[in-house]
Amino acid sequence: MFARIVWLVLRKDFTVEVRSLEIAYTTVFFAISCVLVFAFALVQEGRAPEGGAAGILWVAIAFAGTLALGRTFERERQSDTLRALLLAPAARPAIYVGKLLGIVALLLAAELLLVPLVAFLFQAPLLVRPGWLATVLLTGTIGFAAVGTLFAAMLVRARSRDVLLPVLLYPITVPVIIAGVRGTAALLQPEFDPGIIHFWLALLVCFDVVFVTLALWTFEPLMTD
Amino acid sequence: MIPFDTLVVDDVSRHFGRRRALSRVSFHAGRGTILGLLGPNGAGKSTLLAVLATLLRPSSGTVRYGGHDATARGASLRAAIGVLGHDLFLYPELTARENLEFFAGLYAVRDVRAAAQEALDQAGLADRADDGVAGFSRGMRQRLALERALIHRPRLLLLDEPFTGLDDASAAALGRRLLTLREGGAIVVLATHDLDIAERLLDRAIVLREGRLVETVDRPEALRSVYRSIMSRPDAASGFSRTDGA
Amino acid sequence: MPKWFTGAAVLCGLMFAVAPVLIANAPYESTMGLVQKIFYVHLPSAWVFLLSAIVCGVASVRFLFRGDPRQDRLAWAAAELVVLFGLVTLVTGPLWARKAWGTWWQWDVRLTSSLMGWMVAVAYLLLRKYGGPGSDKLGAGLALFGMANVPFVYISVNYWRTIHPATSVVPTLPSSFGVPLWFSAVTFLLLFVLLLRLRVRLQEQHAALDALYLSMDA
Structure with missing residues (x-):
């Protein structure tokens, strides 16, 4: 029952996005713009500062992710369809999970383009250890999106939601950003130290578990008025 | 229910x-x-x-x-309440049938396809079933939205x-x-x-x-x-x- | 206002008048010099900052799941004090750091996590002010997430880098340093209680005014 609702919401979001591609195009292009802005700000004599590539990658993910979250829920506001979802007798946490998976899928797709771009523009060996990189990106994206989906959903009813989303989201997701950047930077080191990666991955997994659980627990009371 | x-x-x-x-x-x-x-x-x-x-x-x-x-x-x-809001509760990017089937699924209607087809007939939209709602007139949307609200009886x-x-x-x-x-x-x-x-x-x-x-x-x-x-x-x-x- | 309030306010004022004398008469610390005296303000305000954050978080969780508006008023008042005492902490910290570490700011664990906690409280106040109807629940959600985030910020920043002096030095300080410090801490605690009571009282009156408007309307 729970899984069926998750699947329905996820499939619906996917169909809508495939038809318009609005969020995918704008998110990806925005992420690329972020990368370029950082390139102009940081690159000197044709090279990025050491470890800069990892930071630029994660800042682009965080910024583009906020944009995607805002747009996704703005879409549910247009014909008041979020209200229609809440009116259904379906379990509300299932609606949250469906939305979360949609956002995670979208961000992972954007990262698929971002990683080679950053590697190419900053001569960073990002693709040397693709398995580890994918794991760091996946766990980090889930953590960011878990908090972001809940906040974006509850801000649908609020005024000034566009500016409040990043204001609320960034202070809470600081551990994700630190762990993501440090984990990715460790992958770029010439001599690979699995201990460091294990530490950051463990932190990210714990963050994901704690915040997804909290979001599932609070989604119902936060969405009822 | x-x-x-x-x-x-x-x-x-x-x-x-x-x-x-x-x-x-x-x-x-x-x-x-x-x-x-x-x-x-x-x-x-x-x-x-x-x-x-x-x-x-x-x-x-x-x-x-x-x-x-x-x-x-x-x-x-x-599960026993149907609502037709002022904003109609329809996804403009989806077709009439997809909208109906999605909500029928959320309301755990037993035969989703049959329910959607019946609603389309009732709304007089059977021939436009697979067109996007974005292209519908206000009247067509309104009829579709009503049947959407009624899909779970x-x-x-x-x-x-x-x-x-x-x-x-x-x-x-x-x-x-x-x-x-x-x-x-x-x-x-x-x-x-x-x-x-x-x-x-x-x-x-x-x-x-x-x-x-x-x-x-x-x-x-x-x-x-x-x-x-x-x-x-x-x-x-x-x-x-x-x-x-x- | 309760009866104790005026008395406590006068006492708090007197303590704030006496504290500088005690601090001035405390022994002159040889390596840090005059700058060391900032500690008599920095440490107590940091403790009260932490206390406000705990009060805000606990009250928010209780409001979220029980819906008692008194808890919401307490959480809002505490969040304001997190911002206030956090500001004192974050301003006095770098003043001390400039002398001790030769730099205004260090990305060490306690500074960074304090800054993050302070940011969450500011975000909470922004949400309450500009979020419109329903922002009470959203604020409670934010406070809950902010609390859950504390260990993660702490661990992540700690592993990232750290040079802050450990808290364990406090109980072992000679009493000539300790007396002004504890006096100062009690003074700050009293100020916290007074301000909290004052702000909760203001919120209560807002609520009472709303209720009056509603009763006139009915």
């Missing part, structure tokens, strides 16, 4: 900060009734519909659905200004559909400010003004004169409710 035949609203108030959207409203409706909520904009019709839909909790008072309290049984009650149907923007033919069709539902024993609660429609369709009407129930009208033919006299009344309390800072 909890089947119920009566809707009892008992002394319901709802305020937002210091603005009182609903003030001590009480009424009831039995099976096979079309009940109208009449009143000017800002009278509290939409707030009352949101409370009846279990989306908003009353600040005080209770709503009972055939003996069940709204706060106690959220999800299973919602609710016992209570809540409609917010469903006649806005409809031509005469679509309005007549919607009226006939509501009368069929009444025959089937459903409770229909309809917010409107159109007196012509109200006279033809409603069994009973309650008139709201500034969140208060000012009149219950049991004879539709008396509606027009009652409504006129209420709206021409000067309102003593308006001086206070306009001062809210929110």
Whole structure:
């Protein structure tokens, strides 16, 4: 029952996005713009500062992710369809999970383009250890999106939601950003130290578990008025 | 789903900060009734519909659905309630069929495909079933949205200004559909400010003004004169409710 | 206002008048010099900052699941004090750091996590001010997430880098340093209680005023 609702919401979001591609195009292009802005700000004599590539990658993910979250829920506001979802007798946490998976899928797709771009523009060996990189990106994206989906959903009813989303989201997701950047930077080191990666991955997994659980627990009371 | 035949609203108030959207409203409706909520904009019709839909909790008072309290049984009650909001609740990027099948799935309708096909026939949209809703006219969307709200065969149907923007033919069709539902024993609660429609369709009407129930009208033919006299009344309390800072 | 309030306010004022004398008469610390005296303000305000954050978080969780508006008023008042005492902490910290570490700011664990906690409280106040109706629940959600985030910020920043002096030095300080410190801490605590009571009182009166408007309307 729970899984069926998750699947329905996820499939619906996917169909809508495939038809318009609005969020995918704008998110990806925005992420690329972020990368370029950082390139102009940081690159000197044709090279990025050491470890800069990892930071630029994660800042682009965080910024583009906020944009995607805002747009996704703005879409549910247009014909008041979020209200229609809440009116259904379906379990509300299932609606949250469906939305979360949609956002995670979208961000992972954007990262698929971002990683080679950053590697190419900053001569960073990002693709040397693709398995580890994918794991760091996946766990980090889930953590960011878990908090972001809940906040974006509850801000649908609020005024000034566009500016409040990043204001609320960034202070809470600081551990994700630190762990993501440090984990990715460790992958770029010439001599690979699995201990460091294990530490950051463990932190990210714990963050994901704690915040997804909290979001599932609070989604119902936060969405009822 | 909890089947119920009566809707009892008992002394319901709802305020937002210091603005009182609903003030001590009480009424009831039995099976096979079309009940109208009449009143000017800002009278509290939409707030009352949101409370009846279990989306908003009353600040005080209770709503009972055939003996069940709204706060106690959220999800299973919602399975018996259909809502047609002012914004229609349709995804413009999806086709008519996809919209219907998605909501049929959310409401756990047993045969999703058959239910969607039946709804398309009922809405007269069978030949446009696989076209995107974005290309539909207001009337077509309205018919689709109504069938979407009815896809799980609710016992209570809540409609917010469903006649806005409809031509005469679509309005007549919607009226006939509501009368069929009444025959089937459903409770229909309809917010409107159109007196012509109200006279033809409603069994009973309650008139709201500034969140208060000012009149219950049991004879539709008396509606027009009652409504006129209420709206021409000067309102003593308006001086206070306009001062809210929110 | 309760009866104790005026008395406590006068006492708090007197303590704030006496504290500088005690601090001035405390022994002159040889390596840090005069700058060390900032500690008599920095440490107590940091403790009260932490206390406000805990009060805000606990009250928010209780409000979220029980819906008691008194808890919401307490959470809002506490969040304001998190911002206030956090500001004192974050301003006095770098003043001390400039002398001790030769730099205004260090991305060490306690500074960074304090800054993050302070940011969450500012975000909470922004949400309450500009979020419109329903922002009470959203604020409670934010406070809950902010609390859950504390260990993660702490661990992540700690592993990232750290040079802050450990708290364990406090109980072992000679009493000549300790007396002004504890006096100062009690003074700050009293100020916290007074301000909290004052702000909750203001919120209560707002709520009472709303109720009056509503009763006139009915």
